[in-house]
Amino acid sequence: MIRLVPEPNPPRYRALWVTLGAILVAFVIAGTVFSAYGVSPLGAYRAMLEGTLFDPKGLQEVFRRTIPLLLIGVGLTLAFRTQFFNIGAEGQVLLGAVFAAGVALFVPLPAALTLPVMFVAGALGGAFWCLIAAGLKSRLGVNEILTTLMLNYVAQYMVIYLINGPWKGKDARGYIYSDQFAAPARIPVIPGTDVHWPTLLLGILLALALQFLLARTTFGYAMRVVGENPGAARYAGISTARVVLLVALLTGGAAGLAGVGEVAGIHHRLIEPLQLSSGYGFTAVIVAWLARGNPALVLLTAPLMGTILAGGDLLKVSLNMPLRVVDVFSGVMLMCLIASEVFVRNRVRWGR
Amino acid sequence: MSQPLLELRHITKRFPGVVANDRVSLEVYPGEVLALLGENGAGKSTLISILYGLYRPDEGEILLEGQPVRIASPVHALRLGIGLVPQHPLLVNRHTVAENLALGIGGSLFPAQRIAPLIERLAHTYGLEVDPKAPVYGLSPGEKQRVEIVRALLRGVKVLVLDEPTSVLTPQEAQSLFRVMRELRSAGKSLIFISHKLEEVLAISNRCTVLRQGKVVGSLPTAEASKPTLAEMMVGRSVSFERKRSEPRLGEVLLEVENLRARSSRGLSALRGVSFQLRAGEVLGIAGVAGNGQSELVEVLAGLRRAEGGRVVLEGKPIAANPASLFESGVAHIPEDRIRMGTVPTMTVAENLALREFHKPPLAKGFLRDLAACEREAWAKVQEYAVATPSVHTPARLLSGGNIQKVILARELSHRAKLILAVHPTYGLDIGATEQVHKVLLGKTYEGAGVLLVSEDLEELLSLSDRIAVLHHGELKGPFRVSQTSREEIGLLMMGGDPGRPKQDAQH
């Protein structure tokens, strides 16, 4: 039998080693699944590495995936810090995309204002979707994991309805997507790539801003009290409902921004939900978990998961594996991470 | 004398940094009650845990009917015939009494139904009244305790350990427990009675063994013991049994509660028209068995629960309904649960000290927290209240119970506290910390604060309060001046009795 011996004061870098260990174990387990599929895991990993970090085109792909992961992940660190398990970032990304697309397609605005308004609208869209779950949680005690998840499905059907119905593009015949956005509604990219740098910058700023919020402001203090001891929050008159709503606003809004980045930075039109956000919301859960509740650390963990996503995509193309590879990766990684948590605060002993 | 039923020989148990039991020897004979006395931290709990198979001793041996035994687990202890009635009953709330008792021994089919007649027979034999069909959540602490006793008897125990069984009982309930204990004794069972209430020990036990700092400091027949000798053995110095309170300096009426009504979290009526006044400089004690409305009363006064009716007036103004503005107007709250409510264990001492005023100058400027000011204020409070902590940046969870309570006191009382709501303020603290908490609370009253002291410990209430009121089923009896009432009277009121026309048997 495994026995866990709690350590009140674990060594400082234990968390880092344990996390690295968990990632390693995740790669081993995922590799086993690859073998079962009939692909050599070492070959697969080499292909992933070579095709991403050591290839200019691949590096671009890494950046492209890092941007939404960064934005969503930063928001989720706050959510998890306050024990609000927002699993619905996927849907919130879609809502952000829908709101931004709505502005781009139908609201006549001066060119200079178009993008800022789209970003604001997108953030509002994502926040709105998240607030539904937050409201149900604080009002009726409804588990937010289930509601945010269900709202993902609803958001997907909403997008499909829009691009297959009222917003269907004039040039879309057999396919379903909206019209292309006009030039002012497209986010500028680093020339020769599709890295939409303003969104990236926004993500970096948000990471730093939220880290500051958490560490140095009264809001951040209230969030930590709510997350770490709801009883004490009630006792001190900190309104848990208000804090949860604020956090939902931030986390949903951040996911909404990611949605704006995708439609306005890459696709330039509203497209099918599964192409728009193929699991960013779920991968970002891992990004946030890896960062252990520190928004600034997402600046490291988002590129890491971005590399894995880009690598998974590569496997699809080069080894003809289904896209589910990414789900396997995410599932294994998340499982290993939460399983490793216990080793940060405990030592393991074998025997009784 | 005959052979002891149970004998401990030189039991030693060490934990990192402490020797919890140091060569402890004791023996219990059939048909006697052995009282095991000692302060908090004297090693009683460790000894019980060893007897009940939760810990294994580092040295020494245990003999049962002359045979050495190694007790591997609570179940093993039960199988050997050693039962424990824990201080906090370990029962499944949603199950019935019979279901609880059938757990682990009932047959494959209809376990609860088949065990019910056995329960009734035992209940009859020893005068232990329990209804097998009653759900446990509706039982009083005394009834839950009886379920635990029945559980041990159902398994045919020979030795029954009762861990501070009277701490949650009214004096009258305690009397009925003692009747059961006497029945068990005459049936030839050995009982180990753990307590620090000297009167009870003198009333029920045949012999006493006193522990101090992990060692047995003495063992003597109860007939030869007296309150002062036992107290001196327990504490190591002579103890005064005087009232701690000197004459209060009473001021104006501070708090006026009129016909207050409130519901519990389960939606049941918890306060049914409570009225009282508290004057500045006064200590008003609230006695009562847990669950009779004390928590709800404090929660309403602290702004944590909405009143359903009635009036609460603080210094002539109706009180606000949220904890933050109440604190602002001088209501300090020392909560019952230090870990789940009073502190955030994962946050640092400095952050915990800031819990009330983190959003205000000097701890914050606008939205920004002033970390330097937080640290400065924290050091000042740590020094003023003598909190033993390596640093203000130490997480609160690493502090001892007494020091955590000091952190709470420092935070709540350092600042213009007028009304102090103190709930079980010394629960689980050692003598030194208890004395300090008492001193601080009384000190505040001489500065003009009023204290509402809620406690289950009648000794504490009688020693500190100027007046005492009793909550029973959400109704308040009193307040009475402490000098004009007695322990027994308060106890009777806690049972819902009427001291004007004392009932013969308060159990029915």
Next chain:
Amino acid sequence: MDEILNAFARALSFGTPLLLASLGAIVNERAGVVNLGVEGMMAVGALAGFAVAYGSGTGDGNLFLAVLAAMGAGTLASLLHAFVTITLQANQFVSGLALTMLGVGVAGLLGKRFEGLPLFNQPPELPFTILAIGLALGLALAFRVTRWGLILRSVGENPAAADALGINVLGVRYLAVGIGGAMAGLAGAFLSLVYRPSWTDGMTAGLGWIAVALVIFVGWSPLRAIFGSIFFGLLYYLQFRLQGQSGIPTEVFASLPYLLVILVLALSGLRGQQGNAPESLGKPYQRGER
């Protein structure tokens, strides 16, 4: 009349996998362990069942073995959750989520070679429906009158009390989670062998999540789960029946089950149903926390 009978029959058919999966979830939740991985375990079960039934490539392997394989695969997946949450005391909600990702992912990956393959021997639905209802009745009875049920419930309500009486809390929880996995696997087998004999990626289509919500909706009662799953089955039927018949877009119908889950959870919240939850639901048990 025929219309109503037909509706009822379809509702039973849609409701069968829901009932099977939610009964399993009731077992592990009554023992105190939440497993949100039902969707993933169903996917793994559906694939394993189909793979064995497809057998050597003739499309008519042994059905009995197929069902067993599905249950085995579900159990195996659930034991991963059990290890992570019971032994390693990780967050049960997040672990369940990871299990769903993993289960759906592995099934999609390994099932690619079975996509679009036919299965020739389609078993009848009725025995499965009868089995599900029988299991619900049996479970309700077992909870109430057997020693096993008493132990299971005690472990979910107050594990410390059960532990003190020599009940192997962790063992009971492992067993309960395993049963939950087996039932989810069985529900998956119903989908890939009986309901629509084929394998397609994502064929569980959120049913696992609905089963999880159903458990809360029916207040952890196996008896009420029968009616709850028939109710949801009826909604599924209506969704298909009304599609295309009205001016309402199909997407609205498609998202109806998910909206309903939210509605149901909100209603359960309004009725204070959460209070029916086993007292230690979702909390890891560690000795010495008394």
